[in-house]
Amino acid sequence: MFVNQLPRYEILSEQALDAIDATWRRLVSEIGVDFQDDGACDIFAKAGQRVEGHRVRLDPEYVLERVAQAPETFDMQARNAARSIRVGGSNMVVASFGGPPFIRRGDKRAEPSLAESSDFVRLCQSFPEIDLVGRVLEPSELPAETRHLDLISMLISLCDKPLVGMGGWRTRSEDAIAMASIVFGGEDRIREKPAIIEAVNPNSPLRFDDRMIGTLLAFAEARQPVLISPWILMGASSPVTTAAALAQGAAESLAGIALVQEVSPGCPVVFGTYISNTDLRSGSPALGTPEAMIATLAAGQFARRFRVPIRIGGDGHTGSQLPDAQAGYEALMAMIPTFLAGGNFVVDTIGWLESGLVSSFEKFAIDIELLRMLEWTFRPLEVNEETLAFDAFEEVGPGGHFFGCQHTLDRFRTCFYEPLLSSRDNLDRWTRKGNPDTASRANDIVTSTLERFEPPPLDDSVREELDAYCERRRREIVASGEIAY
Amino acid sequence: MFVNQLPRYEILSEQALDAIDATWRRLVSEIGVDFQDDGACDIFAKAGQRVEGHRVRLDPEYVLERVAQAPETFDMQARNAARSIRVGGSNMVVASFGGPPFIRRGDKRAEPSLAESSDFVRLCQSFPEIDLVGRVLEPSELPAETRHLDLISMLISLCDKPLVGMGGWRTRSEDAIAMASIVFGGEDRIREKPAIIEAVNPNSPLRFDDRMIGTLLAFAEARQPVLISPWILMGASSPVTTAAALAQGAAESLAGIALVQEVSPGCPVVFGTYISNTDLRSGSPALGTPEAMIATLAAGQFARRFRVPIRIGGDGHTGSQLPDAQAGYEALMAMIPTFLAGGNFVVDTIGWLESGLVSSFEKFAIDIELLRMLEWTFRPLEVNEETLAFDAFEEVGPGGHFFGCQHTLDRFRTCFYEPLLSSRDNLDRWTRKGNPDTASRANDIVTSTLERFEPPPLDDSVREELDAYCERRRREIVASGEIAY
Numbered sequence: 001m002f003v004n005q006l007p008r009y010e011i012l013s014e015q016a017l018d019a020i021d022a023t024w025r026r027l028v029s030e031i032g033v034d035f036q037d038d039g040a041c042d043i044f045a046k047a048g049q050r051v052e053g054h055r056v057r058l059d060p061e062y063v064l065e066r067v068a069q070a071p072e073t074f075d076m077q078a079r080n081a082a083r084s085i086r087v088g089g090s091n092m093v094v095a096s097f098g099g100p101p102f103i104r105r106g107d108k109r110a111e112p113s114l115a116e117s118s119d120f121v122r123l124c125q126s127f128p129e130i131d132l133v134g135r136v137l138e139p140s141e142l143p144a145e146t147r148h149l150d151l152i153s154m155l156i157s158l159c160d161k162p163l164v165g166m167g168g169w170r171t172r173s174e175d176a177i178a179m180a181s182i183v184f185g186g187e188d189r190i191r192e193k194p195a196i197i198e199a200v201n202p203n204s205p206l207r208f209d210d211r212m213i214g215t216l217l218a219f220a221e222a223r224q225p226v227l228i229s230p231w232i233l234m235g236a237s238s239p240v241t242t243a244a245a246l247a248q249g250a251a252e253s254l255a256g257i258a259l260v261q262e263v264s265p266g267c268p269v270v271f272g273t274y275i276s277n278t279d280l281r282s283g284s285p286a287l288g289t290p291e292a293m294i295a296t297l298a299a300g301q302f303a304r305r306f307r308v309p310i311r312i313g314g315d316g317h318t319g320s321q322l323p324d325a326q327a328g329y330e331a332l333m334a335m336i337p338t339f340l341a342g343g344n345f346v347v348d349t350i351g352w353l354e355s356g357l358v359s360s361f362e363k364f365a366i367d368i369e370l371l372r373m374l375e376w377t378f379r380p381l382e383v384n385e386e387t388l389a390f391d392a393f394e395e396v397g398p399g400g401h402f403f404g405c406q407h408t409l410d411r412f413r414t415c416f417y418e419p420l421l422s423s424r425d426n427l428d429r430w431t432r433k434g435n436p437d438t439a440s441r442a443n444d445i446v447t448s449t450l451e452r453f454e455p456p457p458l459d460d461s462v463r464e465e466l467d468a469y470c471e472r473r474r475r476e477i478v479a480s481g482e483i484a485y
Numbered sequence: 486m487f488v489n490q491l492p493r494y495e496i497l498s499e500q501a502l503d504a505i506d507a508t509w510r511r512l513v514s515e516i517g518v519d520f521q522d523d524g525a526c527d528i529f530a531k532a533g534q535r536v537e538g539h540r541v542r543l544d545p546e547y548v549l550e551r552v553a554q555a556p557e558t559f560d561m562q563a564r565n566a567a568r569s570i571r572v573g574g575s576n577m578v579v580a581s582f583g584g585p586p587f588i589r590r591g592d593k594r595a596e597p598s599l600a601e602s603s604d605f606v607r608l609c610q611s612f613p614e615i616d617l618v619g620r621v622l623e624p625s626e627l628p629a630e631t632r633h634l635d636l637i638s639m640l641i642s643l644c645d646k647p648l649v650g651m652g653g654w655r656t657r658s659e660d661a662i663a664m665a666s667i668v669f670g671g672e673d674r675i676r677e678k679p680a681i682i683e684a685v686n687p688n689s690p691l692r693f694d695d696r697m698i699g700t701l702l703a704f705a706e707a708r709q710p711v712l713i714s715p716w717i718l719m720g721a722s723s724p725v726t727t728a729a730a731l732a733q734g735a736a737e738s739l740a741g742i743a744l745v746q747e748v749s750p751g752c753p754v755v756f757g758t759y760i761s762n763t764d765l766r767s768g769s770p771a772l773g774t775p776e777a778m779i780a781t782l783a784a785g786q787f788a789r790r791f792r793v794p795i796r797i798g799g800d801g802h803t804g805s806q807l808p809d810a811q812a813g814y815e816a817l818m819a820m821i822p823t824f825l826a827g828g829n830f831v832v833d834t835i836g837w838l839e840s841g842l843v844s845s846f847e848k849f850a851i852d853i854e855l856l857r858m859l860e861w862t863f864r865p866l867e868v869n870e871e872t873l874a875f876d877a878f879e880e881v882g883p884g885g886h887f888f889g890c891q892h893t894l895d896r897f898r899t900c901f902y903e904p905l906l907s908s909r910d911n912l913d914r915w916t917r918k919g920n921p922d923t924a925s926r927a928n929d930i931v932t933s934t935l936e937r938f939e940p941p942p943l944d945d946s947v948r949e950e951l952d953a954y955c956e957r958r959r960r961e962i963v964a965s966g967e968i969a970y
Contacts, residue, residue, distance in 0.1 A: 009494045009825070016868035023873045034883040055883065107920070109912065206883035239892050240900040242866055244874035277901045279909040283888075286909055290862040290902045298866055319909050325851050325923035326907050328813030333858065336821055340494065354912065366810050373818065377775040381727055381783055383501035388508045389729035398519040398540070398691035403768075407724050415725040416762045417775045422811050424764040424771055424804050427594065427839065435592070438810035 001085050001131060004092045006378045009340040010301045011294070016243075017302055023247035024254065025060035032057035033206045033255045037213040043262050056255075063254050066261035067271075070308045074225060074268035076132075077193045079183060080160035080456060084193075085131050087225070087270065087344055088309035094346040094371060096124045097134025097164040098199065104322075104353060104360040112359065114139040118154055120351070122453045123364055123446065125159040129371040130350065132197065134164025137359055145477050148172045149470040152179045156466060160456035165198035165224075170214030171482070173198060175473055177222045182465045190224065194268060197225040199347065202252040204230045204237035208259075216256065220264040227345060228256035229272020229311050233285050234295075236278045242295050246302055249273030254306070270345045272311035273299040279319075285355040287317035288330025293337045300341025311345040313338035316367035319355045323362040323439040327353060331363075335370050339378050365442035369421040376417040421445060486570050486616060489577045491863045494825040495786045496779070501728075502787055508732035509739065510545035517542040518691045518740045522698040528747050541740075548739050551746035552756075555793045559710060559753035561617070562678045564668060565645035565941060569678075570616050572710070572755065572829055573794035579831040579856060581609045582619025582649040583684065589807070589838060589845040597844065599624040603639055605836070607938045608849055608931065610644040614856040615835065617682065619649025622844055630962050633657045634955040637664045641951060645941035650683035650709075655699030656967075658683060660958060662707045667950045675709065679753060682710040684832065687737040689715045689722035693744075701741065705749040712830060713741035714757020714796050718770050719780075721763040727780050731787055734758030739791070755830045757796035758784040764804075770840040772802035773815025778822045785826025796830040798823035801852035804840045808847040808924040812838060816848075820855050824863050850927035854906040861902045906930060 012020075027033075032055045035041055041051045050057040073088030085093050099120070103112040112120075117137040124133040135151050142150050148166040155163060156179065165176040180196040181187045190196070198219045200212050208216070219226045230252045232238045238245040250273065257269045275295035279286040286292075296313035303310040315338065318330035338346055351364035392407035402408050421441055423430060430436070436444070497505075512518075517540045520526055526536045535542040558573030570578050584605070588597040597605075602622040609618040620636050627635050633651040640648060641664065650661040665681040666672045675681070683704045685697050693701070704711045715737045717723045723730040735758065742754045760780035764771040771777075781798035788795040800823065803815035823831055836849035877892035887893050906926055908915060915921070921929070 006496050007494075009492075011491050011866060012868065016866070019868050019873060023875060026875060027878060031878055031882065203884060205878065205881060205885065205887075234887075235893060235897070235901070236886055236888060239874040239877040239887055239890075240896050241872035241874055241892075243868040243872035244877065247873060248878070280897050280901060282909055282911065282914075284909055284911055286901070290858050293862050294866055319907065320923065321908060321910075321912065321915050321920070322922050323810055325808055325810060325813035325927075327923075328810035328815075329817045329851070329855060329858075330813075330907065332814045332817045332821075336817075340825075357912075366814070370814060373775050373814075377778050381496060381501070381779055383497065383504050383728040387726035387728035388504060388732060389724040389726055390508060390511060392724040392729065393512060393516055393690065393733070396690060397516065399688065400690065401721055402690075402719075402724055403721060405724075407726075407729075408720060411725050412720070412765050416720070416765060416771070422804065422815065423806060424767055424769055425806075426767065426769055427806065427842075429767075430806050435806070437807050438805065438812075442810075 002092050002375045003090050004339060004342055004378050005090065005380045008300065008342045009297060011297050012301055017305070020243060020247050020250070020302055021305070024250040027206065027247060027251040028058040028063060028255055029060055031206065033208070033251065035208050035213060037210045039217070040213045040259055043259065047262055058255060058258065063258045066258040067254055067306055067308065069261045069265045070257060070269045071266065072307050073309065075193055076162040076197065076225065077184065077195050078160055078162045083161045085162055090342070092344055092346060093131035094129060094315065095132035095134065095164055096130050096136055096350045098167070098347070099135055099137040100352060100357050100359045101138065102358045103137060104358050109358050111140040112137040114141055118158060119450055120359065121155060121158045122450055125161065125456070126449045126453060127368050129368050129375070132162045132164050133159045135166050145482055146474045148175060149473055152176055153466060153470055156183055157458060158455050163196040165196055165215070165219070167199070168215065169211040170218050173215040173218035177218060177224060179466055179469060182469060183462055187222065191222065194224045197227060199227045199229060200256060202228070202230045202256060204232050204252060205248055206252060208256060216260060217263060220260045220267050223264055223267050225268035225270065226260050227270035227272050227311055228253045229270070229274055229347065232273070232275045234275060234277040234291065235280050242275065242291065242298065245275045245295060246273065246298055249275060249299065250302065257308070270309045270311050271303050271306050273303065274312070274314060275299060276317070284319070287319055287355045288334045292317065293333055296337035297341045300343060309344040311347055312341055312343045315346050315371065316350055316352055316363065318353060321354055323353065323360050323366055323442060327363055328366060328438070331367055332370055335374055339374050361446045362439045362442035365421055365445045366438065369419065372420055373417060487577050487860045488575050489824060489827055489863050490575065490865045493785065493827045494782060496782050497786055502790070505728060505732050505735070505787055506790070509735040512691065512732060512736040513543040513548060513740055514545055516691065518693070518736065520693050520698060522695045524702070525698045525744055528744065532747055543740060543743065548743045551743040552739055552791055552793065554746045554750045555742060555754045556751065557792050558794065560678055561647040561682065561710065562669065562680050563645055563647045568646045570647055577829055577831060578616035579614060579800065580617035580619065580649055581615050581621050581835045583652065583832070584620055584622040585837060585842050585844045586623065587843045588622060589843050594843050596625040597622040599626055603643060604935055605844065606640055606643045607935055610646065610941070611934050611938060612853050614853050614860070617647045617649050618644045620651050630967055631959045633660060634958055637661055638951060638955055641668055642943060643940050648681040650681055650700070650704070652684070653700065654696040655703050658700040658703035662703060662709060664951055664954060667954060668947055672707065676707070679709045682712060684712045684714060685741060687713070687715045687741060689717050689737060690733055691737060693741060701745060702748060705745045705752050708749055708752050710753035710755065711745050712755035712757050712796055713738045714755070714759055714832065717758070717760045719760060719762040719776065720765055727760065727776065727783065730760045730780060731758065731783055734760060734784065735787065742793070755794045755796050756788050756791050758788065759797070759799060760784060761802070769804070772804050772840045773819045777802065778818055781822035782826045785828060794829040796832055797826055797828045800831050800856065801835055801837055801848065803838060806839055808838065808845050808851055808927060812848055813851060813923070816852055817855055820859055824859050846931045847924040847927035850906055850930045851923065854904065857905055858902060
């Protein structure tokens with residue numbers, strides 16, 4: 001698990017932070033937040049908050065008291081104990097989930113197949129840079145109503161890392177939790193140490209719909225962690241100014257956390273704010289932008305006031321259609337501020353293109369390389385007698401070179417970052433390899449990783465119990481006539 | 486001119502800075518610096534420093550006293566007064582010079598033609614993100630001995646920004662200064678307010694050769710600014726540890742600045758340190774790496790101790806052979822720390838590929854886009870009543886959208902970054918354009934910029950005087966049998 005050991009980069013004054021703070025307080029108390037679920041409204045009403053229809057006006061002090069019940073850090077168990085994680089503090093975990101509806105295959109984009117969907121999970125399992133895995137691609141060949149059961153089964157078969165839920169609504173979330181319970185030996189075992197987390201996105205501005213609330217309540221009741229993170233596109237779902245979006249993001253996330261804590265005091269949560277901007281010419285989301293970088297830096301700094309793990313920014317965001325130069329620089333533009341501002345929980349987007357409409361195997365390898373580079377970068381720079389290396393200067397002297405000196409020989413194997421994907425070949429060597437561009441090399445990495453893949457072990461009895469659960473639930477869902485939307 | 490208004494990101498403790506400080510002092514005083522020029526050694530000997538052969542051992546306090554004579558900021562004039570610059574403080578200027586020997590033309594790399602060389606200057610003139618221009622590509626069809634005269638003439642014809650010298654040796658530098666004097670109305674006019682700067686690279690470790698010293702002295706005597714900046718590749722020209730490279734960079738740069746100040750007290754200088762690493766498998770330079778990012782952050786923080794303008798990091802560094810994803814992310818990996826650490830003078834590398842062996846028109850447009858994005862990012866985030874936009878929230882309410890609200894209408898034209906190169910088209914629109922990747926769109930930007938290009942005005946009398954100077958110097962150089970090396 002990666003520990004971010006460089007200092008946090010802070011761009012806002014205390015005065016600016018206070019002004020944002022005052023605004024989220026006004027938003028929740030004067031304008032209020034819509035919770036489109038009678039049960040949630042009852043919970044808030046019983047807690048003494050002002051409820052009119054589905055509009056809930058919250059006392060900011062009440063919100064902060066609830067948020068203070070959430071832990072500053074929390075642990076999650078993995079089937080492979082070596083892959084269990086701690087969320088919060090200086091730790092940064094990366095979660096891959098929330099898959100785009102399409103996949104890029106060379107020149108075309110298409111709906112992902114079941115094979116592609118499982119290959120994506122295999123890749124997430126293979127790279128240690130990814131700590132949690134969920135629904136990464138939704139294969140359209142599976143029936144929508146019961147697809148979540150197939151996907152959780154696949155996930156458990158191919159992956160031994162902590163899990164992310166399937167989104168959706170209450171029954172779907174209950175299925176995800178039930179299946180995690182089977183894997184870890186029962187509901188009590190995951191209540192003691194959570195095994196599955198779910199992301200709840202408010203419907204910005206200032207609204208939680210019934211599906212999101214259902215998921216939130218299911219996870220809170222089972223005492224599994226809930227990430228509350230608005231996905232704010234300035235100009236569409238928030239005002240065009242970053243200060244306003246920051247206040248709004250806090251209002252939404254804190255209101256959701258208050259509900260979690262009201263239902264399940266002490267339940268682990270992640271405070272999230274994702275902010276980027278709409279392209280106002282086309283109305284499309286614009287990702288990996290300067291606005292997103294600034295907002296990520298500011299959101300991280302502001303979020304630390306609430307003393308819970310934080311999700312900010314993201315990884316690999318880009319509007320590019322292809323795994324090309326724009327994809328490379330926008331992805332890094334999104335990742336660097338996430339590290340600079342000390343994000344604890346980095347969400348999805350590994351392999352994304354087209355602002356999240358499309359997944360790409362090549363982009364997956366690019367994003368892994370970027371994570372590896374930044375994990376290498378965000379370590380403390382050692383300054384001591386050994387690294388200052390006066391003896392090496394004495395040995396080499398002015399005008400010499402350091403290739404063969406003792407100081408280099410002692411360190412050359414591990415002193416520098418070794419790229420996974422980036423080429424450092426000279427022209428001759430690169431030409432002999434067939435002039436591969438980054439996307440072509442990325443494809444090679446994906447292919448060889450999948451060739452080497454071996455699924456992690458899973459007890460037959462667990463497998464049988466999972467299959468029986470899915471079988472029963474499939475019958476129930478079909479009989480109920482439930483429709484996925 | 487861009488003013489970097491975000492805070493500096495600092496990663497080193499005062500203790501670590503002091504340890505690096507103690508080490509450069511030991512390097513200059515105990516090991517010493519080689520100045521391979523009798524004149525330079527005499528100057529140091531007269532100043533009371535210990536000289537044996539060409540090895541000069543410097544008293545660190547003497548060095549710091551000399552460095553303290555240099556100004557904290559300085560101005561440079563441009564032929565177009567609107568393009569005059571101030572170097573230092575929070576200002577950041579970008580200089581394009583020091584051209585690679587090759588150019589990439591689609592699938593091939595080749596020696597640049599005169600037409601390509603002048604097109605590169607036209608591009609540098611056209612984009613406001615570039616503040617100073619020098620020798621950006623060396624066309625091999627011009628004779629090497631007199632090429633600098635042709636290039637300065639071309640530069641003056643096509644560009645009205647402050648100038649960068651031609652590198653090389655003393656007579657070449659004298660030619661560059663003489664021609665700048667002609668443009669600006671005489672030597673006194675540029676002594677009052679400099680018009681041309683030169684970069685002097687020590688031959689790391691700890692050596693200045695006769696060519697570099699000749700250039701340094703020519704510029705110092707004419708009171709034009711000198712940038713002293715080692716180009717350190719850890720593992721080759723320095724130890725493999727960043728702490729050592731930082732101390733070495735400071736020793737080299739400060740020793741060079743001491744010489745400038747001894748010759749011309751108060752002459753403007755830039756303190757530079759560029760550090761990246763060698764790829765120890767191939768021996769090639771590796772650019773845009775994690776090591777370079779860390780070193781740039783640390784170098785900027787350390788350099789501020791000396792209270793002169795600083796050059797750190799760079800722009801657009803990449804080892805990639807093509808203007809592809811690697812070129813995009815490595816270029817940004819090099820640029821972001823330059824902004825974070827507050828570089829004042831950003832050197833060359835616009836359009837570079839293959840670690841500086843190759844220039845690329847497509848990469849030029851990519852690097853301009855990255856500069857534009859970061860200049861947009863590194864502005865203060867405004868937090869006030871207007872940007873907190875409580876009225877907009879009242880107007881829109883929970884669950885609404887902000888596309889048409891008054892707060893958006895008042896700001897939508899200028900509130901977000903508008904890309905030059907990045908695509909935000911949806912798939913349909915992008916497909917109708919012919920599926921252009923970033924490199925293809927970059928090529929279109931270059932082509933249309935060159936089509937629109939108009940050279941800046943230049944007085945006929947100045948043109949004639951420059952031509953006469955070049956004519957005379959060509960004859961002298963040919964008669965002298967001088968050989969370029």
